[in-house]
Amino acid sequence: MLRSEKRALVERTIIEMGLQDCADTVIGNWHLRGISGGEKRRVSIALEILMRPRLLFLDEPTSGLDSASAL
Numbered sequence: 001m002l003r004s005e006k007r008a009l010v011e012r013t014i015i016e017m018g019l020q021d022c023a024d025t026v027i028g029n030w031h032l033r034g035i036s037g038g039e040k041r042r043v044s045i046a047l048e049i050l051m052r053p054r055l056l057f058l059d060e061p062t063s064g065l066d067s068a069s070a071l
Contacts (some may be wrong), residue, residue, distance in 0.1 A: 009050065017046045 014023050019042055028034015048056060
């Protein structure tokens, strides 16, 4: 896959997961606040999507998300 194709895939996934507002934000840790818990959950799902699996099992992917993010 070409670098430009990878970049396009990443950008498309960021948009699909609604992560545009935190795309350039540090995820954070116990010392640095970073992104919210819901954003962390969506980032972890997005990382799996980027691997382009044939099948993706998600166990309660919307639990802990607000109603807008759960759509």
